[in-house]
Amino acid sequence: MQVTERSHKAQKVIDRLQKKLNRQMVLSLAGCVHCGMCTDSCHYVLANPDDPTYAPAYKADQIRKLFKRHVDWTGRVFPWWVKAKSVYSDEDLEELKDIVFGKCTNCRRCTLNCPMGVDFATANRMARGLLVSVGVMPEGVAVVSKDQWEIGNQMGVLKEEYLETLEWMDDELQDELGVRHSLIPVDKKGAEIMYTINPREIKYDPRTIADAAKVFTLAGVDWTMPSEGWDMTNFGLFSGDDDLGGTVAKRVYEKAAELGVKRVVISECGHGYRSTRCEGPNWGGVNIGFEMESAVITMLRYIKEGKIKVDRDRNSVPVTFHDSCNNARSCGLYEEPRELIHLVCTDFREMYPNRAENYCCTGGGGAMSMSEYTPRRLKSARIKADQLRATGAKIVITSCHNCVDGLSDLIKHYNLDMEVTQLVNLVANAVVIPEKIEVMEKPAAVVHTLKGFRILVIDDEPETRTYLSTVLEDNAADTIQATDGLEGIEIARKEQPDLITLDISMPQMDGGEVFARLREDPATRGIPVCIVTGKPELRKLIYDKPYRPPEGYLDKPVEEETLVRNMRKILELASGASKEAAETL
Amino acid sequence: MPTQELGGKQVEVDEDGFIQTPEEWTEAVAADLAKTEGVAEMGEDHWKLVNYIRDYYQKFGIAPMVRKLCKETGFKLKYIYELFPSGPAKGACKVAGLPKPTGCV
Secondary structure (H helix, E strand, C coil), X not given: CCCCCCCHHHHHHHHHHHHHCCHHHHHHHHCCCCCCCCHHHCHHHHHCXXXXXXXXXXXXXXXXXXXXXXXXXXXXXXXXXXXXXXXXXXXXXXXHHHHHCCCCCCCCHHHHCCCCCCCHHHHXXXXXXXXXXXXXXXXXXXXXXXXXXXXXXCXXXXXXXXXXXXXXXXXXXXHHHCCCCCCCCECCCXXXXXXXXXXXXXXXXXXXXXXXXXXXXHHCCCEEECCCCCECCCHHHHHCCHHXXXXXHHHHHHHHXXXXXXXXXXXXXXXXXXXXXXXXXXXXXXXXXXXXXXXXXXXXXXXXXXXXXXXXXXXXXXXXXXXXXXXXHHCCCCHHHHHHXXXXXXXXXXXXXXXXXXXXCCCCCCHHHCHHHHHHHHHHCHHHHHHHHHHCCXXXXXXXXXXXHHHHHHHHHCCXXXXXXXXXXXXXXXXXXXXXXXXXXXXXXXXXXXXXXXXXXXXXXXXXXXXXXXXXXXXXXXXXEECCXXXXXXXXXXXXXXXXXXXXXXXXXXXXXXHHHHHHCCCCCCCCEEEEXXXXXXXXXXXXXXXXXXXXXXXXXXXXXXXXXXXXXXXXXXXXXXXXXHHCC | CCEEEECCEEEEXXXXXXXXXXXXXXXXXXXXXXXHCCCCCCCHHHHHHXXXXXXXXXXXXXXXXXXXXXXXXXXXXXXXXXXXXXXXXXXXXXXXXXXXXXXXX
């Protein structure tokens, strides 16, 4: 056997290939009979008929040859017969990168046309993951992945910027609806719905957020936006990095669990929907205790249930609908958007082919962040441009942010007279504003400082008591300290503080028992409680009890900023809801 | 890397038409970039927006949030889209000489 030196990176790729294989992958790598059925299903092939390197079977062979060479017995015995080959140098890896990132958007249209059930896009994603694991990837993918790992969202938006933008949209919506209280609740515990978005909405175009808030408000539902875990997009899907995928998805799941919501609603984003709802639990290895759905389904339900009324005559310009690959082909979401369009638009024109057979917007698979391949992308977009033109529509609707940008680019490139919009914009435009608006949340006063509020700190550790009290007093609150549960209950009854912070693990009477007694006593029942504990495993002592859950929950050690912000939020919400709270256990 | 004639000189741009070296930016370059983004002529408000974006980028090395744009210029969000039909990310930032914003845009 010929011995050839292999570069460090190439060796790693070969070593890791074995670990990436599951039955689905092996089927896709072993199953191809080179019948050529996939060839004409690919938009790249259709736009480049003379270039065989775009054919899905050819592209797949560049990954398949590694599998044959290093895994499958045929390639180990007769490598020349089954075209088994390996990678040796960093240049070989660069060539592979050019194919798996630059010649495929992972749209999965070829999969639908394969009689053998080969899922090329899944193998392509696997190959991307192998390259990413040795640092071979387009720069755009690296930058965005880094932001998602480190800052928690793909556009590096800071928390205060996010919250400020929400407040801004809240103000705008208040002006539009003529009401004078907050309409976008943040971190509301126990809300029915947690709404998650694409960072593009917060950074560049928050109109979709205001539109969604308008729909939720007028539907009278109990909803909230999270202060963290709000980015439902996931570059793990594009880069093939399952660790990133799992970490990003878990941020959303953990926040939803912390807030105790019934349902996570995902704004109109194809890859975000697929990653968060369909793939994330597997990547993250977690079980999900709540429902997840696309905002398209949510809005459709509100109209069907009569929660909102719509006037479709307001959207009379001819529209067509572009199915996002991830929504339609990968997640089966294609009848609901059409049903919704018929309810909010008067002139809908179908695009052909459509639903699971639709062609990619050409911006999928993270292509929008890889400028180096833009000329190829725009060339292959001719297929989509022809499809769009044939509809005669003036507006193309899509339920995917990536498609919005992919379509906008090609519309400009091919000089089409068309605009791109999303369903949330059309629903918000069609929704009828009633004369009297009933809002779930009672008007909440905005609490800027803790001045004028009295907070009772119950904790047996002197250092913690001192720390919490000092931070709270530095922020202008008055504090009272209790060294154990019994003393705490006594003070709470007598002093009627505005808020109680409660430790769980304490001698004599644990925090669970203290919490129960506070909730049972009509004199203390209405006082908001924030659990501050270093032992999260004890949380069942609190949450297993048949009482209204605590208003806040913080893990020790708690940072100053986190503590103050949570205190403020609890006091804000309590100012609007304490009366009701006092009446429920 | 392709080049493009902007403001009377050859300027290096990426495949999406964003200029590669911020030092190459001049008002004439900006005016030509604006034409590629559907802005026939740069008015006073266009410049106000573009200059703010440039200053912010030079200071912080990233594109500002649209919230900042509106707050600092006093323009409504809707008006920003009227000024730059392709939006703040692809339109205004490109004219201001920033590299292409990262992520799904």
